[in-house]
Amino acid sequence: MRSTPAPGSADLPAGSTEPPGVAAASTARSDRTARARIRDAAITRFAADGVAATSIRAIAAEADVSPGLVIHHFGSKDGLRAACDAHVAARIRQAKQQAVAAGAALDPIGALRAASQGPPVLRYLARTLAEASPQVAALVDELVDDAVAYQADGVRTGMLTESDDPRGRAVVLTMWSLGALVLHEHVARLTGVDLTEDPATSGAWVVPATEALARGVLAEEIYDRVRDGFAAEEDGHDGR
Amino acid sequence: MRSTPAPGSADLPAGSTEPPGVAAASTARSDRTARARIRDAAITRFAADGVAATSIRAIAAEADVSPGLVIHHFGSKDGLRAACDAHVAARIRQAKQQAVAAGAALDPIGALRAASQGPPVLRYLARTLAEASPQVAALVDELVDDAVAYQADGVRTGMLTESDDPRGRAVVLTMWSLGALVLHEHVARLTGVDLTEDPATSGAWVVPATEALARGVLAEEIYDRVRDGFAAEEDGHDGR
DNA sequence: CAAACTCCTGAACATGCGTTCAACCCCCGC
DNA sequence: GCGGGGGTTGAACGCATGTTCAGGAGTTTG
Numbered sequence: 018m019r020s021t022p023a024p025g026s027a028d029l030p031a032g033s034t035e036p037p038g039v040a041a042a043s044t045a046r047s048d049r050t051a052r053a054r055i056r057d058a059a060i061t062r063f064a065a066d067g068v069a070a071t072s073i074r075a076i077a078a079e080a081d082v083s084p085g086l087v088i089h090h091f092g093s094k095d096g097l098r099a100a101c102d103a104h105v106a107a108r109i110r111q112a113k114q115q116a117v118a119a120g121a122a123l124d125p126i127g128a129l130r131a132a133s134q135g136p137p138v139l140r141y142l143a144r145t146l147a148e149a150s151p152q153v154a155a156l157v158d159e160l161v162d163d164a165v166a167y168q169a170d171g172v173r174t175g176m177l178t179e180s181d182d183p184r185g186r187a188v189v190l191t192m193w194s195l196g197a198l199v200l201h202e203h204v205a206r207l208t209g210v211d212l213t214e215d216p217a218t219s220g221a222w223v224v225p226a227t228e229a230l231a232r233g234v235l236a237e238e239i240y241d242r243v244r245d246g247f248a249a250e251e252d253g254h255d256g257r
Numbered sequence: 258m259r260s261t262p263a264p265g266s267a268d269l270p271a272g273s274t275e276p277p278g279v280a281a282a283s284t285a286r287s288d289r290t291a292r293a294r295i296r297d298a299a300i301t302r303f304a305a306d307g308v309a310a311t312s313i314r315a316i317a318a319e320a321d322v323s324p325g326l327v328i329h330h331f332g333s334k335d336g337l338r339a340a341c342d343a344h345v346a347a348r349i350r351q352a353k354q355q356a357v358a359a360g361a362a363l364d365p366i367g368a369l370r371a372a373s374q375g376p377p378v379l380r381y382l383a384r385t386l387a388e389a390s391p392q393v394a395a396l397v398d399e400l401v402d403d404a405v406a407y408q409a410d411g412v413r414t415g416m417l418t419e420s421d422d423p424r425g426r427a428v429v430l431t432m433w434s435l436g437a438l439v440l441h442e443h444v445a446r447l448t449g450v451d452l453t454e455d456p457a458t459s460g461a462w463v464v465p466a467t468e469a470l471a472r473g474v475l476a477e478e479i480y481d482r483v484r485d486g487f488a489a490e491e492d493g494h495d496g497r
Numbered sequence: 498c499a500a501a502c503t504c505c506t507g508a509a510c511a512t513g514c515g516t517t518c519a520a521c522c523c524c525c526g527c
Numbered sequence: 528g529c530g531g532g533g534g535t536t537g538a539a540c541g542c543a544t545g546t547t548c549a550g551g552a553g554t555t556t557g
Contacts, residue, residue, distance in 0.1 A: 051534075067388065069309035073515065083536050088516060090534095147387045147439055148307065157443050176476050185465030188447045190474065195443075196436015199387050203397050203435075207428045220487030225425030231480035233473035234430065236416050240471035247460030291504075313545060323506050328546060 052090045055080045057136040059087075060101050064140035068098055068148060102145065102152035108138050109156065113163065139213040143199045161191050181244070197222075292330045295320040297376040299327075300341050304380035308338055308388060342385065342392035348378050349396065353403065379453040383439045401431050421484070437462075 049057075058080035062071045073094055077084045091097040145153050164187035171177030180186040197204060201212040208221040216222055289297075298320035302311045313334055317324040331337040385393050404427035411417030420426040437444060441452040448461040456462055 067307070067309055069307055072513075074513085084515085085517080085537075086535055094515065144387070146443070147384070149442060154443065154446065158447070161447060176479065178473055178476070180465070180474075181468060182465045185448070185461060186469055186474070188444070189437075189462070189465045189469055192437045192440050192444055192447075193433040196438075196440050197429075197432045198436075199439050200432050200436050202389060203386070203394065204428070204432055206394065207398070207401060207432075208425070220484070220490070221425060222429070224484050224487055225420070225422045225429045227475065227480045227483045228421060229426055229429055230469070231473055231475040231477050233418055233471055234420075234426070235467065235471040236418070237471050239416065240467045243467045244460070244464050247464055250460075312543075314543085324545085325507075325547080326505055329505075334545065 051080070051082055051086060055082060055087055055090060056097075056100055056104055059097050060105065060136040060138065060141045063098070063101060064137045064144055067144055073097075098150075099152065101141065102150050105138050105141050105145075106152055106156045108135075109142065110159070113160075137213065139198065140201075142195075143201055143213065146195055146199050157191070157195070160195075161187050164188075164191050291320070291322055291326060295322060295327055295330060296337075296340055296344055299337050300345060300376040300378070300381045303338070303341060304377045304384055307384055313337075338390075339392065341381065342390050345378050345381050345385075346392050346396045348375075349382065350399070353400075377453065379438065380441075382435075383441055383453065386435055386439050397431070397435070400435070401427055404428075404431050 055076065059071075059076045062076050062079055065071075066075075073087050074084050076097070077087050080087075087097065091100055142153070146157070161184075165184055168177055168180070168183055168187055172179055198212050204222060205211050208219075210216050210219050210222040212222065295316065299311075299316045302316050302319055305311075306315075313327050314324050316337070317327050320327075327337065331340055382393070386397070401424075405424055408417055408420070408423055408427055412419055438452050444462060445451050448459075450456050450459050450462040452462065
């Protein structure tokens with residue numbers, strides 16, 4: 018449309034997430050590139066107030082730059098949002114792989130909490146899980162796929178029971194985990210546990226959740242009835 | 258502040274949710290009061306796009322009134338939002354009581370789906386569960402309290418197993434249910450089941466969820482370990 | 498018929514928004 | 528020293544927003 022060279026067209030500048038020499042000790046606030054600072058500020062504000070309710074000016078103020086620079090780097094607010102989605106997804110994938118490498122692949126999101134250095138990645142995820150985004154949707158699909166694999170491992174080692182529908186169960190467990198994350202404010206109010214931080218500080222959430230998943234909640238016969246009911250419907254194609 | 262009489266100051270005009278003679282048969286679209294039409298339009302738009310991303314003009318257009326009338330009736334956009342919260346909470350409480358009276362008190366939210374006549378109450382809930390609102394928070398607290406009572410009944414009739422922490426388990430199950438509702442778009446993409454409609458049209462969600470809740474997922478010993486671990490931490494006050 | 502009342506509209510207001518653009522600073526190669 | 532280019536600013540633009548307000552139907556009451 019325009020003759021301007023469209024500066025922010027490249028979404029990810031070739032893995033430049035961190036220029037090498039960043040020491041963890043100093044609390045330096047301007048040694049990162051402005052682009053990274055803006056992105057992190059956007060993640061913080063989006064996580065706190067939601068995307069629609071956050072203005073570019075608020076993000077610029079948090080990053081200590083001018084509104085114009087935000088647009089210069091990301092093209093538009095939508096571009097910024099996409100870049101945040103991509104960055105958060107990348108951070109979470111990376112944390113996931115680290116957790117797998119470390120051996121603790123039990124709870125998909127439990128592992129992600131380790132990623133809580135820097136911008137509030139998990140709170141951002143909690144927000145955007147409810148606001149349709151293709152990047153987040155792809156991430157969720159991956160989490161489900163991974164959960165299927167983890168489950169297979171868990172069944173082999175005897176930590177998990179077998180399932181009639183491994184993928185269905187993976188979907189259910191992933192949705193329960195992520196759903197609780199989205200509702201972290203309600204969980205915090207009801208139990209005092211902040212799921213976006215390390216939930217092991219109190220057992221008020223983890224213990225009952227583990228109990229439900231280990232001992233079960235429903236009488237086993239109920240499952241047989243529900244399953245057979247739907248199986249009959251499938252056969253008859255319309256259970257009426 | 259102003260000398261204006263502030264027309265919309267009364268939040269709920271003395272239980273006028275439905276003037277008596279509304280027949281369910283006719284699809285009449287303008288026999289309801291404009292106030293009710295605006296409120297339902299707002300619920301629809303808020304449910305579809307989120308509160309922040311919905312303009313008063315869009316609501317006015319959907320309700321076929323002028324933007325001014327929206328303000329006249331509800332005072333402000335925040336007032337409208339509060340009225341929607343209150344109305345949806347009332348609708349859900351009512352549906353819940355009906356479901357209890359009808360005997361099917363098993364799944365707190367499953368019962369709520371029956372309320373899906375009129376504006377998309379459940380989708381509105383799914384949206385606002387993630388956007389802090391005191392009215393919705395109070396509703397969630399009620400759902401948990403009710404779940405505690407339902408669980409006690411269920412244990413008595415043998416449909417549910419006993420729990421070491423009934424309230425904790427009620428919180429967990431309620432959060433899982435509501436969380437899955439919030440993520441209904443992801444659930445629909447992954448399983449084809451729309452949790453905001455009647456989920457019994459397919460077992461792809463209900464069957465694995467029932468399996469997980471009935472048979473359990475984790476090896477039982479894991480619960481003992483987790484519980485004892487936290488119990489030890491409680492005793493020592495700091496498990497280091 | 499007119500006055501009064503309720504419901505409602507349409508234009509207008511101020512504000513804040515996302516975005517644009519010309520100019521500026523500062524560092525780097527020459 | 529000097530030109531040039533990327534990073535950055537600040538003012539401005541057009542627009543959509545939430546809200547205000549004077550008054551226009553339409554019906555009821557005197």
